[in-house]
Amino acid sequence: MIQQLSHLEHAYADAVNTIQSQMNFSDAVQKLEEVARAGHGKAALFLAELYYQGFRVERDSLKAQYWQKLATMQA
Secondary structure: OHHHHHHHHHHHHHHHHHHHHOOOHHHHHHHHHHHHHOOOHHHHHHHHHHHHHOOOOOOOHHHHHHHHHHHHHHO
């Protein structure tokens, strides 16, 4: 379990770094979604914020609410 969490944290950090450096953005969002679905709450919150703000993704309040709810359930 701890190893899985460590793996998720590493994947989350890689995706965030990719987004911040503006390289392979769609791949990074896809990776964040995978990590969030696997149980990483910070990834779900990050996705919610991206979709609320429309930051390098199309602004989408429904997707933002989905990721926010998933993050809440994972807390």
